[in-house]
Amino acid sequence: MRHQNTTDHGTTAVNRLAGMRRRVVGSIAGLAGTMFLAGCATNAPQDTFQPKGPNAKIIDDLQKPVFAVAGIIGVFVTVVVIIAVFKFRDKGQPIPHQSHGNPALEITLTIIPALILTVVGVFTFRTVFDLAKTSDTEMIINVTGQQWWWEYDYPVQNEYGITQPIITSGQLVIPAGTKVLLRQTSRDVIHSYWIPALNGKRDAVPGRVHLNRIEADKPGIYAGQCTEFCGLSHANMRMEAVALSKADFAKWVANQLKPYASPAENTLAKEGETVFMNQCIRCHQVNGMKRADGTPVIAAPDENMVSGAAPNLSHLMSRNTFAGATFDLLNKSCREDVWGAESESFGAKYLGGVSEDCLNQTDLRGWLRNAPAMKPMYANPALLTSSGGKYRGMPNLGLTESDIEKLVAYLLTLK
Amino acid sequence: MTTDSHTETDGAAHTSTGLSNNKLGMWLFLGSECLLFGGLISTYMLYRGRVGEGPRPSQVFDIPFTSVSSFVLLMSSLTMVLAVSAAHKGDDRNTYLWTTVTAILGATFVGGQVYEFTAFYNEGMGFTTSLFSSSFYVLTGFHGVHVTVGVIMLMSIVGIMKRSKVPGSKSETVEMIGLYWHFVDVVWIIIFTLIYLIPA
Amino acid sequence: MSNAGYVRIAAILAAITALEVATYYVDLGALFLPSLLIMMAVKFYIVVSFFMHLRYESKMFSWVFYTGLFLAIVVYGIFLATFHFFS
Amino acid sequence: MAIIERSITSTEVFSVATPSSSLGALKRPVATTGWKSWLFTVDHKKLGIMYSAAALFFFIVGGLEAVLIRLQLAAPNGKILNADLYNQMFTMHATTMVFLFVMPMAAGLANYFIPLQIGARDVAFPRINAFSFWAFLFGGLFLNLSWFLGGAADGGWFMYAPNSGPVFSPSHGIDFWVLGLQITGIASLAGAVNLITTVLNMRAPGMKLMRMPIFTWMQLVVQFLLLFAVPVITVALFLLSFQRNFGATFFDVSAGADPLLWQHLFWIFGHPEVYILILPSFGVISEVLPVFSRKPLFGYPFVVFSGAAIGFVGWGVWAHHMFASGLGPVSVAVFSISTMAIAVPTGVKIVNWTMTLWGGKLEFTAAMKFAVGLIVLFTIGGLSGVTHSVAPSDTQQTDTYYIVAHFHYVLFGGAVFGLFSGFYYWWPKVFGKLLNEKLGTWNFWLMVIGMNMTFGPMHILGLQGQPRRMYQWTEARAGEGLFNFGFWNMFASIGSIVLSIGILLFLINIVITARNGKVAPLDPWDARSLEWMTSNPPKEHNFDSIPTISHLDEFFHRKYQEDASGQMVKVKTAEQVMKELEDNADAHIHMPSPSYWPIFLAAGLPVISFGVIYSIPIAIIGGVIVLFGCYGWSIEPSTAPDDDFDPPATTKDVVHVG
Ligand code: HEA
Numbered sequence A: 001m002r003h004q005n006t007t008d009h010g011t012t013a014v015n016r017l018a019g020m021r022r023r024v025v026g027s028i029a030g031l032a033g034t035m036f037l038a039g040c041a042t043n044a045p046q047d048t049f050q051p052k053g054p055n056a057k058i059i060d061d062l063q064k065p066v067f068a069v070a071g072i073i074g075v076f077v078t079v080v081v082i083i084a085v086f087k088f089r090d091k092g093q094p095i096p097h098q099s100h101g102n103p104a105l106e107i108t109l110t111i112i113p114a115l116i117l118t119v120v121g122v123f124t125f126r127t128v129f130d131l132a133k134t135s136d137t138e139m140i141i142n143v144t145g146q147q148w149w150w151e152y153d154y155p156v157q158n159e160y161g162i163t164q165p166i167i168t169s170g171q172l173v174i175p176a177g178t179k180v181l182l183r184q185t186s187r188d189v190i191h192s193y194w195i196p197a198l199n200g201k202r203d204a205v206p207g208r209v210h211l212n213r214i215e216a217d218k219p220g221i222y223a224g225q226c227t228e229f230c231g232l233s234h235a236n237m238r239m240e241a242v243a244l245s246k247a248d249f250a251k252w253v254a255n256q257l258k259p260y261a262s263p264a265e266n267t268l269a270k271e272g273e274t275v276f277m278n279q280c281i282r283c284h285q286v287n288g289m290k291r292a293d294g295t296p297v298i299a300a301p302d303e304n305m306v307s308g309a310a311p312n313l314s315h316l317m318s319r320n321t322f323a324g325a326t327f328d329l330l331n332k333s334c335r336e337d338v339w340g341a342e343s344e345s346f347g348a349k350y351l352g353g354v355s356e357d358c359l360n361q362t363d364l365r366g367w368l369r370n371a372p373a374m375k376p377m378y379a380n381p382a383l384l385t386s387s388g389g390k391y392r393g394m395p396n397l398g399l400t401e402s403d404i405e406k407l408v409a410y411l412l413t414l415k
Numbered sequence B: 001m002t003t004d005s006h007t008e009t010d011g012a013a014h015t016s017t018g019l020s021n022n023k024l025g026m027w028l029f030l031g032s033e034c035l036l037f038g039g040l041i042s043t044y045m046l047y048r049g050r051v052g053e054g055p056r057p058s059q060v061f062d063i064p065f066t067s068v069s070s071f072v073l074l075m076s077s078l079t080m081v082l083a084v085s086a087a088h089k090g091d092d093r094n095t096y097l098w099t100t101v102t103a104i105l106g107a108t109f110v111g112g113q114v115y116e117f118t119a120f121y122n123e124g125m126g127f128t129t130s131l132f133s134s135s136f137y138v139l140t141g142f143h144g145v146h147v148t149v150g151v152i153m154l155m156s157i158v159g160i161m162k163r164s165k166v167p168g169s170k171s172e173t174v175e176m177i178g179l180y181w182h183f184v185d186v187v188w189i190i191i192f193t194l195i196y197l198i199p200a
Numbered sequence C: 001m002s003n004a005g006y007v008r009i010a011a012i013l014a015a016i017t018a019l020e021v022a023t024y025y026v027d028l029g030a031l032f033l034p035s036l037l038i039m040m041a042v043k044f045y046i047v048v049s050f051f052m053h054l055r056y057e058s059k060m061f062s063w064v065f066y067t068g069l070f071l072a073i074v075v076y077g078i079f080l081a082t083f084h085f086f087s
Numbered sequence D: 001m002a003i004i005e006r007s008i009t010s011t012e013v014f015s016v017a018t019p020s021s022s023l024g025a026l027k028r029p030v031a032t033t034g035w036k037s038w039l040f041t042v043d044h045k046k047l048g049i050m051y052s053a054a055a056l057f058f059f060i061v062g063g064l065e066a067v068l069i070r071l072q073l074a075a076p077n078g079k080i081l082n083a084d085l086y087n088q089m090f091t092m093h094a095t096t097m098v099f100l101f102v103m104p105m106a107a108g109l110a111n112y113f114i115p116l117q118i119g120a121r122d123v124a125f126p127r128i129n130a131f132s133f134w135a136f137l138f139g140g141l142f143l144n145l146s147w148f149l150g151g152a153a154d155g156g157w158f159m160y161a162p163n164s165g166p167v168f169s170p171s172h173g174i175d176f177w178v179l180g181l182q183i184t185g186i187a188s189l190a191g192a193v194n195l196i197t198t199v200l201n202m203r204a205p206g207m208k209l210m211r212m213p214i215f216t217w218m219q220l221v222v223q224f225l226l227l228f229a230v231p232v233i234t235v236a237l238f239l240l241s242f243q244r245n246f247g248a249t250f251f252d253v254s255a256g257a258d259p260l261l262w263q264h265l266f267w268i269f270g271h272p273e274v275y276i277l278i279l280p281s282f283g284v285i286s287e288v289l290p291v292f293s294r295k296p297l298f299g300y301p302f303v304v305f306s307g308a309a310i311g312f313v314g315w316g317v318w319a320h321h322m323f324a325s326g327l328g329p330v331s332v333a334v335f336s337i338s339t340m341a342i343a344v345p346t347g348v349k350i351v352n353w354t355m356t357l358w359g360g361k362l363e364f365t366a367a368m369k370f371a372v373g374l375i376v377l378f379t380i381g382g383l384s385g386v387t388h389s390v391a392p393s394d395t396q397q398t399d400t401y402y403i404v405a406h407f408h409y410v411l412f413g414g415a416v417f418g419l420f421s422g423f424y425y426w427w428p429k430v431f432g433k434l435l436n437e438k439l440g441t442w443n444f445w446l447m448v449i450g451m452n453m454t455f456g457p458m459h460i461l462g463l464q465g466q467p468r469r470m471y472q473w474t475e476a477r478a479g480e481g482l483f484n485f486g487f488w489n490m491f492a493s494i495g496s497i498v499l500s501i502g503i504l505l506f507l508i509n510i511v512i513t514a515r516n517g518k519v520a521p522l523d524p525w526d527a528r529s530l531e532w533m534t535s536n537p538p539k540e541h542n543f544d545s546i547p548t549i550s551h552l553d554e555f556f557h558r559k560y561q562e563d564a565s566g567q568m569v570k571v572k573t574a575e576q577v578m579k580e581l582e583d584n585a586d587a588h589i590h591m592p593s594p595s596y597w598p599i600f601l602a603a604g605l606p607v608i609s610f611g612v613i614y615s616i617p618i619a620i621i622g623g624v625i626v627l628f629g630c631y632g633w634s635i636e637p638s639t640a641p642d643d644d645f646d647p648p649a650t651t652k653d654v655v656h657v658g
């Protein structure tokens, strides 16, 4: 697994490590305190207390006071017990009065928590419905989970220049400051979509469409992770949301809609295209690709995959990560360049995609050589027959080194 | 301490509530069965419209036939209660008679169910045809198994009573089987209405 | 209860069953569902109360049995409701 | 078990007569010592010990699995387990801990102590009791058999569909899981019927419900929860096994199924289940705290009713495990609020325990330490539970280590601490020897420190966004500074070693005590409830004569009385109280007789299950075993008739049990 996060502390919006305030919380004792602190001062990319958009903010506004209340009650109970322990330990005092209780006290101490919870309940209630609001949605993206990556399908939305559906995977690209509605489902088992900085989780359940609203305030990359156990590589099913300024987003859309350009004859890449047609096209679609006789090449992942899909590779090199955002497509220095960029230049750098100099050769070649060795794909290959011989995840194709050489050259043309 | 006179049948005498252990245990078990059948019925309710390529409920159900077999099961509750009543009076002959009749009625019901299942199967509704068919067979199958167990118990009790010499000595056992039997009948009352009479 | 009493109860049950089956053939409109459910509940109650003697037995038996029944109805009812089953 | 005859001639010796003649299908087992006396016993005390011993064994198994998990997660990209093994590991860790450790351990305590606490000589259905135990044991072993037959279940302990279906989980692991749990479910159900009947029906004269010890009360609530919750998971397991083994499509989305069906059924069971796990421990510490505070439980009726209320409200909150499942805002809001409601009755308990301590004369034995530990640790876990119940915030925290932290605090800091408190408290009762208190103190502190080190950091990890059920975590998302994953994962793993050493000390304590522990006095703790009003360990028939109860805390009130100034003074020693009972001893007590059938019948269940997985003829053989077992069972009288004894019990005034 690669470092996906830079280590330098810049001050850009993209770099989540930067400029983080560490709020100090008072009156903390024992564990309740640790719990508290964890929520308040931090720098992990999936921190649940660092909202970067309105939905996450609504949640955060609710959870902070709740955690505080819980913390205070915890400290209170702990302190009372500790006092009792020291005050009443056996120091030879006589046997205490055999009192059986004090109903008035009992009832008071029952009503107080009930009142506290009523207040919490009212706010919870309101927040649940606030979050469920979808009527003012500005953009729709269909999100489909499968073992073990996410597919994004942008339906035609002319106001964003999306004149044809766009299909991509791994990184969800959205315009910043726009209310985006994710319509989620799954092709196999249950997954869960979670970009903590933008909103809470929402399961992607096969046979159902669940709505999930997100919005990012500023351009940047926001990390996330599949959070419903979905089989062998659940741990390697990640995702990133990339927010671009509206202008940059338009450029991104235009690039995604760019027609396919077959590599020039007699290049390594052209040979790679042939290998690709022989090997990869069974599962991976590249839009606009044609055979020598001019017939379009259509992948048939449904015949090969249990989930019925494999990532669309048309513009593979426009993304930074691959295989469920588990590996980098950019090598370390280029990656740091993009991820650490200033807010204004971030968009341009991201849109630069992956050039030959920047490609993370090791991981991409490793992937083509033997994908399951890098990311566990099925527990026991012998059991594949029980799924009708269909694959779960990308198999080891037994490619030769020269094939891999050619393929890499070819894949680099898929900008 | 009490040193009570204890007989095989009289389980209640030395309990703190004066109730029989066996009967209390049986009622507890039946309370638990409510949640078992409730789960199966709910599953069916959820899935009854999901027929896929297979037949719809209204296409396969034969209401007149099922009405008759429901009636048979209902009447077996009458014969069962007569058996229990006879057992309590120590009237072994009538106990044999009514338990046997109950067993026959129960067996008739199960037979009807087998016939019904075969008919459904022939109409293209196998166990795995659709969600509707699977949940229908699981629900009614569970019920059928309950009836079958009841029939076996009824037949065994006749044998056991004949072995034991004391008249009326097994009256509590008969009563317990009766409780079980009525419960199975009551479940069918619900199944018949919810599953058969109310169309999906 | 006497045997004749049991027979009378069985006759009532049979009559209700006949009515139930009749609803299948007669169009009752909006009354269809409620009438069937009520008849079902009545039959249930009669068998449990009289054939199973629950009315005459200790309250404790009623408690344990009806608690189970109550939980089943409420819990599974809510469960189906979350699927928008009743809407 | 036998007819216990009072020696008429002289002093202490009671003679025991066992049935001899052939009865039912087989001659009755007669051994009163040796392994046969255990295999065929129907004595609730022997069964209680066997339950607990088996549960302890499974605790070690589940604990070793947990330690492997922690070793794997200590550093990024752990290499100790591969993804497949890791998934099996946490699935089986949870299954083992929940179904094969806490539940049967609580059942063991219930078995042993409920009859003693209510003044009964055995449970209502001794043979069913034996059957429950064997079914649990065989079910548990069957579950773990899968390790050796192609891998254990790997779908997580709540086994969400459709991932648990045959296409996505083709190995047999989940088949073993489903059928194994089905068997232990039968055991729980039979146990519930038995124990409820026992509590309601077998109480000593004067033992009104509101005079019952709290442990018995909480167990009564638990058994009701089992009675009604087990059938729900039974349905779910049946649906799943029909899908896996017989081609049905209950959770197959391509056939139109809805995967949320499984989630609902599982959690309708699953949430009452968590109270099944905690309430016995609540019961234990409600016994221990008053004894070592020298003061009755504060607000006994409140504790009773709040227990019942928890049991009841617990039925209406299951969907709080599904806040992210896409239920729709109305359901989410309703379940969110109902979940909060449960904090109220639980709070009542915390208040009552604290108030029991308040103004007492506290003696910190190991049992007491664990009990006080529970109050604090459970509160922490309960409060994080309340933060989950706030649905919007739960969508951030669900399926992260924050949840893992919550449930280990309530399960380990709550349920397990309660059980340990019970071990130290009741050990002298069961084995007649006192566990070493010094080791107990070490045991306690290492467990408290270890448990906070292990599970405390998980709050941080979860809030920092570390999802659960990841066989590896990556540096890339670990963050830096104080709250980075690296440090706290390592910290938690070290904590789990500390915790293991703590638990190891308990095992060592057992061995040392068995070898040369201090022989326990009759009433080592100056206890309050009925189980202490008999010898250590109790005689086969529990009480020489059944006491008549006139107080809550009967034993205490027999020993103590108020003097003129209103001060409690000891008026009788435990020995004197005992003597009174002995003097009125029943002459002849006819105990339930041992039987071959419970273990025989239970043995058929795994055979059927094995057959369902591998070949139907084997299942049929299993079915025949079960049928034959039922036959033998039903023609064998549960209690051998008096004239079947050697020497025959001739006297008329025999007291019968069961
Ligand atoms: C012993 C077991 C046990 C117990 C007792 C509890 C008790 C509670 N649990 Fe927990 N829970 C689990 C075991 C348990 N839980 C397990 C195993 C899971 C995870 C399953 C899985 O996903 O694998 C889980 C998960 C879980 C979730 C789902 C989280 C998720 O997956 O997203 C939720 C959500 O609401 C929840 C809530 C609660 C609440 C509100 C309580 C309450 O009962 C707690 C009440 C107690 C207190 C609140 C403390 C004392 C009270 C006071 C001092 C009074 C004053 C308090 C206030 C005013 C707040 N639990």
Ligand code: HEA
Residues within 6 Å of the ligand: D059, D060, D062, D063, D064, D066, D067, D069, D070, D090, D091, D093, D094, D095, D097, D098, D102, D155, D156, D157, D158, D404, D407, D408, D411, D412, D415, D416, D454, D467, D468, D469, D470, D471, D496, D499, D500, D501, D503, D504
């Ligand atoms: C009662 C229940 C219970 C108990 C007691 C425990 C006890 C422990 N649990 Fe766990 N746990 C669960 C119930 C429980 N757990 C559940 C329900 C899950 C969710 C699973 C899922 O997601 O499906 C879970 C998941 C879970 C995870 C998350 C896995 C993941 O999501 O990827 C982790 C990780 O650290 C963990 C750790 C531990 C540890 C370190 C202990 C320790 O407390 C264990 C301590 C015990 C021992 C250490 C063994 C005893 C003694 C010895 C070892 C001495 C030496 C022995 C010999 C000499 C023979 N548990």
Ligand code: CUA
Residues within 6 Å of the ligand: A145, A146, A148, A190, A191, A192, A226, A227, A228, A229, A230, A231, A234, A235, A237
């Ligand atoms: Cu997809 Cu977890």
Ligand SMILES: [Cu+2]
Residues within 6 Å of the ligand: D270, D271, D274, D317, D318, D320, D321
């Ligand atoms: Cu819960």
